[in-house]
Amino acid sequence: MGEILRDAWVVARKDLALELRTKTGLVSAAVFTALVLTVFNFGRDPTAVAALDLAPSILWVTFTFAAVLSLNRAFQLELENQALEGLLVSPIDRRSLYLGKLFANLIFVGLVEAVGLPLFALFFNIPIINILLPLAGLIAVATVGFVAVGTLLSALVIRVRFAELMLPVLLLPFLIPPLIGAVQVTARLLSGRPLSEVSGWLRLLLAYDLVFVSLATMLFSATVDE
Amino acid sequence: MTLKTRGRMITLLGLALLAGVYVRAIWFTPIERMQGGAQKIFYLHAPAAWSTLLAMCLVGLASILYLLMKDDRFDRFAAASAEVGTAFACVLLTTGPLWGKPVWGTWWTWDARLTLTLFLFFLFIGYQLLRGAIPEPGMRARYSAVLGIFGMVLVPFIHLSVYLFRTLHPQPIVLKPSAPSLPGDMLATLLFSFLAFTILYVGFVTQRYALGAQAKDPSHVG
Amino acid sequence: MLWADGVRHRFGAVPALDDVTFTLPAGHTLALFGPNGAGKTTLLKILAGLIKPSAGRAGVEGGRAGVGWIGHQSLLYGQLTVRENLRFWGSLYRVRGSVLETRIDALAARLDLGEQVDRRVATLSRGQTQRAAIARALVHEPTILLLDEPFTGLDRVAASELAHLVKAFARAGEGRATLLVTHNVEEGTDLATDIAIIKAGRLVEFAPRNARTAEQVGARYRELVS
Numbered sequence: 001m002g003e004i005l006r007d008a009w010v011v012a013r014k015d016l017a018l019e020l021r022t023k024t025g026l027v028s029a030a031v032f033t034a035l036v037l038t039v040f041n042f043g044r045d046p047t048a049v050a051a052l053d054l055a056p057s058i059l060w061v062t063f064t065f066a067a068v069l070s071l072n073r074a075f076q077l078e079l080e081n082q083a084l085e086g087l088l089v090s091p092i093d094r095r096s097l098y099l100g101k102l103f104a105n106l107i108f109v110g111l112v113e114a115v116g117l118p119l120f121a122l123f124f125n126i127p128i129i130n131i132l133l134p135l136a137g138l139i140a141v142a143t144v145g146f147v148a149v150g151t152l153l154s155a156l157v158i159r160v161r162f163a164e165l166m167l168p169v170l171l172l173p174f175l176i177p178p179l180i181g182a183v184q185v186t187a188r189l190l191s192g193r194p195l196s197e198v199s200g201w202l203r204l205l206l207a208y209d210l211v212f213v214s215l216a217t218m219l220f221s222a223t224v225d226e
Numbered sequence: 227m228t229l230k231t232r233g234r235m236i237t238l239l240g241l242a243l244l245a246g247v248y249v250r251a252i253w254f255t256p257i258e259r260m261q262g263g264a265q266k267i268f269y270l271h272a273p274a275a276w277s278t279l280l281a282m283c284l285v286g287l288a289s290i291l292y293l294l295m296k297d298d299r300f301d302r303f304a305a306a307s308a309e310v311g312t313a314f315a316c317v318l319l320t321t322g323p324l325w326g327k328p329v330w331g332t333w334w335t336w337d338a339r340l341t342l343t344l345f346l347f348f349l350f351i352g353y354q355l356l357r358g359a360i361p362e363p364g365m366r367a368r369y370s371a372v373l374g375i376f377g378m379v380l381v382p383f384i385h386l387s388v389y390l391f392r393t394l395h396p397q398p399i400v401l402k403p404s405a406p407s408l409p410g411d412m413l414a415t416l417l418f419s420f421l422a423f424t425i426l427y428v429g430f431v432t433q434r435y436a437l438g439a440q441a442k443d444p445s446h447v448g
Numbered sequence: 449m450l451w452a453d454g455v456r457h458r459f460g461a462v463p464a465l466d467d468v469t470f471t472l473p474a475g476h477t478l479a480l481f482g483p484n485g486a487g488k489t490t491l492l493k494i495l496a497g498l499i500k501p502s503a504g505r506a507g508v509e510g511g512r513a514g515v516g517w518i519g520h521q522s523l524l525y526g527q528l529t530v531r532e533n534l535r536f537w538g539s540l541y542r543v544r545g546s547v548l549e550t551r552i553d554a555l556a557a558r559l560d561l562g563e564q565v566d567r568r569v570a571t572l573s574r575g576q577t578q579r580a581a582i583a584r585a586l587v588h589e590p591t592i593l594l595l596d597e598p599f600t601g602l603d604r605v606a607a608s609e610l611a612h613l614v615k616a617f618a619r620a621g622e623g624r625a626t627l628l629v630t631h632n633v634e635e636g637t638d639l640a641t642d643i644a645i646i647k648a649g650r651l652v653e654f655a656p657r658n659a660r661t662a663e664q665v666g667a668r669y670r671e672l673v674s
Contacts (some may be wrong), residue, residue: 022527
């Protein structure tokens with residue numbers, strides 16, 4: 001197990017090094033997030049609907065779109081110069097490859113969310129300072145769910161035609177249950193309700209994460225090996 | 227008897243039973259006191275939704291078996307089940323609103339059954355699209371199997387999400403068909419309908435499977 | 449050494465390999481010739497562990513950890529330096545720390561890469577990239593070398609450099625075995641101790657080279673394949 005995690009970290013570190021080297025991916029995703037938030041602002045009538053009512057949905061739809069966009073690049077990196085072939089020839093466990101990509105994606109999406117959250121608070125005048133810690137925790141838990149399934153499906157689609165279009169179509173149904181949970185818990189947090197009210201949703205989110213990370217780890221070999 | 231012929235016969239039996247369900251539901255089942263005649267669509271919608279769910283679960287199971295044993299027949303079965311599931315879901319999603327508008331005054335309602343069917347529809351469509359995008363049969367079978375298993379595992383989470391959502395946000399009172407609390411004649415009609423739809427599912431899948439086998443190997447009939 | 453035993457493979461309904469059986473003992477270099485689509489690359493991928501054959505078994509001594517793979521593409525990440533690439537690939541093969549650094553420097557010297565080692569791969573010339581790719585394959589000191597049409601697109605100088613390196617590899621240690629898939633009958637024959645010809649998935653010739661010249665091998669190839 002230790003070996004698997006260590007190899008996973010080697011893969012993740014490489015991905016992050018590549019990402020930080022060019023920064024294009026990060027900047028694009030961050031700008032995209034800002035643009036989506038802007039669109040949401042102009043898409044509503046501020047006199048008719050209070051920002052606070054729509055806020056959870058706005059936040060999470062934005063994060064969902066940003067995640068889907070970010071996930072496309074994960075395995076695209078390996079297509080350059082056929083590096084994926086090299087990874088598969090090497091003795092590392094396939095699970096290390098999946099977990100490494102998962103870690104790297106989580107950090108990438110996490111960085112984008114770290115930019116998006118303050119922008120969201122700013123644009124819609126939502127006070128998040130008091131609930132920052134539980135909110136950050138919630139974002140982490142929900143993001144793991146998004147990225148776990150997304151990482152596997154992004155590996156699936158690179159060998160398939162129309163990859164950029166296929167990924168959202170295949171991925172979005174899987175993102176809806178954690179999305180619903182995240183919105184409900186966010187709404188509770190924003191209205192100052194105690195978290196105990198939404199323990200059902202939190203349990204659902206955690207179960208989702210556990211189930212899908214395990215499933216993806218198990219099925220990853222079937223996805224990359226011929 | 228070839229598989230295709232057997233499939234055809236099962237389908238015809240299913241259709242006959244379905245006609246029987248119509249007759250029984252319309253003329254021989256009492257009208258539900260609270261909801262009136264409109265409630266009777268329930269006898270068709272609930273079993274149809276059940277068939278869609280059955281189709282997805284079987285896609286998932288066949289996918290697991292395919293990955294374990296690499297037998298092409300499981301892949302063919304999964305593909306057949308997905309197609310039939312898509313068809314059932316389409317019918318449900320179109321007849322639901324078409325019935326709903328004149329009877330309840332609303333095109334769509336996010337009730338548990340329709341919501342689940344909508345999700346299953348998206349999953350099935352995704353599955354079909356994936357299959358369509360991979361020309362090589364071995365890769366197609368393997369990738370579809372992975373997606374199929376994921377889809378099946380998602381279903382309980384959809385159930386839970388919808389259930390939790392509805393407990394927190396009780397839907398506005400819209401006249402929508404739901405299970406009557408009285409057993410007897412109504413329960414019998416319902417069970418009869420479940421049977422008809424299950425047989426219809428089996429018949430369609432058998433035919434589709436046989437078609438798939440024939441396409442793969444034209445000399446082999448049934 | 450490397451071996452295949454009754455290997456059959458189909459891609460769906462399309463047969464690719466039919467009952468391939470052979471053993472290549474240590475110290476030998478096999479040149480595998482065959483027309484396009486004959487199954488050469490498929491066989492190589494099965495030996496490397498990239499593909500699991502439909503039937504039969506094949507393997508290399510020492511498993512994946514002992515295999516050095518050189519394909520058409522460089523398998524290097526363009527945005528990382530050569531050194532960073534080698535550090536990554538070396539880590540995957542459990543070569544770490546000062547051992548790794550020493551080896552990288554030694555390879556850079558032997559492959560005449562000099563300062564290029566600290567430049568990004570995307571900025572290198574084709575010849576330099578080729579040498580860096582070889583360094584990648586050798587960084588973990590493999591005992592088996594698998595090459596998939598490595599002479600493709602190389603000019604005379606680069607081709608002879610590569611040939612020189614393959615010979616050096618074979619001579620350098622005990623238990624080395626090399627399988628070279630190539631269209632280039634001249635280079636292939638020159639390097640080989642054994643010649644194999646594959647046609648429509650079947651191994652139609654497997655024999656020691658026995659001081660045959662490239663012309664003789666070429667003639668035999670045309671005889672069997674036409």
